[in-house]
Amino acid sequence: MTDTSSNPQTAVATVATEHASRYLQQLCKHFAHKLPVTFDETAGQIDFSIGSCRLVAADGVLTLTLTAQDGSEMPQLQDVVVRHLLRFAFREELAIDWRPA
Template identity: 50%
Template sequence: MQPEITDRGEFRTEHASRYLQQLCKHFAHKVDVQFDETAGSVAFPFGPATLTATDDALIAVVTAPTEDKLRDARRAIDSQLVTFAFREGFTTMTWGATAPA
């Protein structure tokens, strides 16, 4: 069995809690989601994601069995944040750390 791949993304923003909740509410229309104001978990079909809101950042940790599925998870989060965080000029999270904060 191939080991899972994990990636960590960060979006520096004062509105992290709002975006976390918007993302979770959006994803809950299609997959299982648990969340509160500072933490969320999303059961994507390509692998789980955990979201954390701090005072100055939204952090996403995604896990998947392949690079392609990991890319799908990152894309799912980034594409929704483009819509939700348009006032901040959001384009993509800063991805690349391999371990949670």
């Protein structure tokens, strides 16, 4: 019998920005065209085929929590989220530092 279970992995980044809610909404609206997304002004979730991204905006901080269905997919999930966030935040330089959750 073959083991087909996945090895989920979670990573979290806190991003200091006065535009946390704006970026949360922009990311969610952008991905909602092709993916299942739920969001409001302070929280959202984007469901990718390889995992999910939970977003929380509060007091000048955007918290991103990624859960990859398989740990080997985490770099790709991080790359997709970061590239899009940086595109929306082109007016400021954001520090995005991922840590295991």
